Amino acid sequence: MNFRRSDFVAMAGLLLLLHALLMIGELRGLPFRLDHFTNAALLFTNLYFLYSGYLLSHRLAAFRLALYPLGYAVLLYVFFLRNPDWRPLFFVLGVVYCSAYRLPAVLGLFTVFILSHIFAQPHPWAAFLVLGSVFAVAYMVRRKAYGWFHVTALTFGLAIFGVLLFPIICFVLLDSPQTILETFSQSEVALAMKTSLLSATICTLIVLVFGVPLAYGIARTNFRGKTVLETAIDLPILIPQSAVGVAFLWVVGAKGFLGGTVNVGGTLAGVILAQMFVSAPFLIKTAITSFEAVHPHLESVARSLGASPAGAFWRVSLPLAARGIFVGCILTWARAISEVGSVAILAYYPMTAPVLVFSRSTQAGIEQARPVAIVLILTCLWIFIGLHFIRSAAFRRFVGRTEQI
């Protein structure tokens, strides 16, 4: 579709005339009135729209070109006519829209932004973050020429998952940094955070010490009942946390039947014990997979070259599985620090941060619990990101079993 320059000039002239009439105030019958400044701004925006349309007309197919004024009309309606307060925003958006129309990626993000402003009040930014990431992923995948089925599957799943994440993102975005710092300086919160970090770290280290040998043994042997053992390792994921807490309390609590000799109720050891129980499967499972990915022939070769079984483990299998084990550690740590149910039952004190959030939300109300929760989320998030960064920086990915030759 090609517009000639004269068409453009004629339309621009028409527009000028219209605005001139508005400016003079001749059209008094209009449902709204504009001051001169707004009228002038609208004129320039419209001229820019027209000019962009003229440029676009040379390179776009008819369908996309027809959509162009539609988008503009939506902007005009939502931001200019319907919400008079947002008129300045409209001028900016209009110009951005006209400029972005040639770039599908920018235009898509722009559309997502507008949609979140229209539909996701009062949290447009959080919605934009979620929907924008969904769009970005879908767009990148689409550009790589995967079939529509893969793109749809990914986008659909991601969109629903984004809805799940939405509250967390709103939650974190909507608090000022001052409140967060204030919360952190409360001694109760600081102590709870310290307890949490300490117990989760100790828990991970202990699981590491017994989980790695266990995983290695399982990966390298085959025996009757191995599947039963592997299922047993999964068990803690399945059992409700409160049941775990009660069970432990019944055995090693103050009034438990081993309580006389071992009593961990209300101690840091109790916290760690409860955390270990629920988090150990994550490390063990990942470690099994990592060891299984190391071809047994590699160990055989190491043995033939003179390494003892332990030597082959230290020099070959462990370095090759290290990346996976580290990922397992991250998961275990994350699971340990987020545990509430069993910890609260077995060892309410010393209070960990999640237990503090829980207790405040039941006793002092949501508003008291919220800052602590945000502090907890942010701390965990940053440590999590940091650990993943360490993983990709320090541990190379090795091609193990599927060695190409």
Next chain:
Amino acid sequence: MIVLSNLQKSLGSFRLLIEQLEIQPGEYLVILGPSGAGKSVLLLTVAGLIRPDSGQLFFNGGDVTGLPPEKRDVGLVFQEANLFPHLTVAKNIAFGKRYRRKRAAEIQQRVELLIDMLNIRPLLYRTVEGLSGGEKQRVAIARALSIGPTILLLDEPLGLLDQNTREELRKELRRVHDELRTTTLHVTHDRSEAFTMADRIAILNEGRLAQVGPREEIFTRPASEFVARFLGVENVLDAFAEQDASGRTFLRIGESRLPAPSQYQGRVRFCVRPEDVSLHPHVPPRTEAAASLSGTVKSIEDRGAVLRLVVNCPVGDVVVLCGKQQFLGSGLSCSSSVWLRLNAASIHVLPRPD
């Protein structure tokens, strides 16, 4: 000398039984057999990675049956190179040095030698991932030989390589062997590989040795129908062996009678290679040293330079390889009547199964 004596190993329904196998110092022995024959089990038993149920294994006179692999000094190369992916090429090759501190200097010297011999020097500081298949396998061979092993064990080392690389590496392996004279046990199912590499060949079938001998002997005088067929001798035919008054043995094949050595009398089976059978459009002149058979061409398969014909004869179907020009020039086609000639010299009477 490596001696395997009465080695037995059962794995599920499979059973390996090697009554006696000796590998001479400096020898290149190829174990050849179809897949599932137990070749790898045999090799891993020698390596010490599989413990035999019974029997003994001697390295240079010492009993090593109970020793773990690290105490045996064996070099091991598998089908996949199995290089340590977290180490550079240089560190891969030097891996064995760590465990032999007393011989470190000697091993270092050996490593240098191998690096030059196998042309690895340009790869030394590369990571393993970027190497091509042939390069990986060369490094694996160097690593296995670096410790100066009593025996080098190769488990289908060239199996995953492409044709050209494979042939190149065959030559290189053989050259390295000729220079270092390391006793080598090479397992393969590829018979052309076996014949180009081996000093001696051992044929393994269903866990047992079917024949052991120098490669020419295996090639010309297979000990059983299985060996004959496995080595690509497609013609295993019936004949009748008889002895005249002077003690000379004759074979009656169809109408013909020709002198051929045979230990047996009566019905026997003999084998003849397709390339040793000649094809004639007319009755060939009678001679003492060749049998003539008449038949009709049953099928023709184009194999590029040659044609593979199946000729239906009174004694059974005979496979013949025949030059394309020769066949087409004589105006023959499918279902033509032809004559076959079998030379007495190329006939091998198979021993009777016990």
